[in-house]
Amino acid sequence: MTLAETPVVEPYSGPNYTKNTFSPDLDKFRMDSLNKDTIALLSRRAFEVATSTPGVNVYLNDKPLPINNFKEYLDLCLKGKVDCLGAQLKCVFEAVNERWDIAVAVSEHGFQQISLANKCCTTKGGRHVDYITERVTRYLFENYKMRNKRDKSGIHVHPQTIRKHMMVFVNFSIVIPIFKYLSKEKLIVGEEDVGMIQREIIYTPGLWKIVDEILINDVRNKDRDPEMDTIQIDIDP
Secondary structure, three states: OOOOOOOOOOOOOOOOOOOOOOOOOHHHHOOOOOOHHHHHHHHHHHHHHHHHOOOOEEEEOOEEOOOOOHHHHHHHHHOOOEOOOOOEOOEEEEEOOOOEEEEEEEOOOOOEEEEEEOOEEOOOOOHHHHHHHHHHHHHHHHHHHHHHHHHOOOOOOOHHHHHHOEEEEEEEOOOOOOOOOOOOOEEEEEEOOOEEEEEEOOOOHHHHHHHHHHHHHHHHHHHHOOOOOEEEEOOOO
16 A cells, blocks of 8 residues: 555546456465455355345356345345255245345244344344344234233243244344444355355455455445446456
């Protein structure tokens, strides 16, 4: 960043576009190359960009991503997951308004959540996830109490038990978000040929943050330029 050359401006008559090229100095990050985990994490960011920019075609390494909204993002996250009967796991989805998309599914492996806040993946959750989880849990608990009283089954279920069997999905937008830094170990990552999967990864937070800021600026350009219809993301390991 301390070395800068005079910009060269040349005539151009093609279509309007903006191109950002970032070539990291891998030595500064103690890396020899972009490993598989880092590429998977960057690929996941491309899926989130596609989710957060309706009406924009997002390409990853020249391949169009098959999602354009949060519901399609959820379908990729649930792809291959089955319920206790072996059937494809389904979720109840609701696009509440411009700020909220929420969904709930059954979890056989404890409480789980997949969430976005202001177009960023919030792997550790946050108040937006707690807000929805508390209300869904309360609704299910009150509904169960009414049914239990009506049927006189005598079976009692604690709200925490209901929460442990929930998978919550939240896509939330707020004017001034506040993010708290948290270490991450088990993340949702993107695989070009698979979609969204969850596994343990090793990555460099500093490099990830730089790329994330570049992509956030690309996404926000849609607000400034409503005619923008394409985002092309290329990852060269």
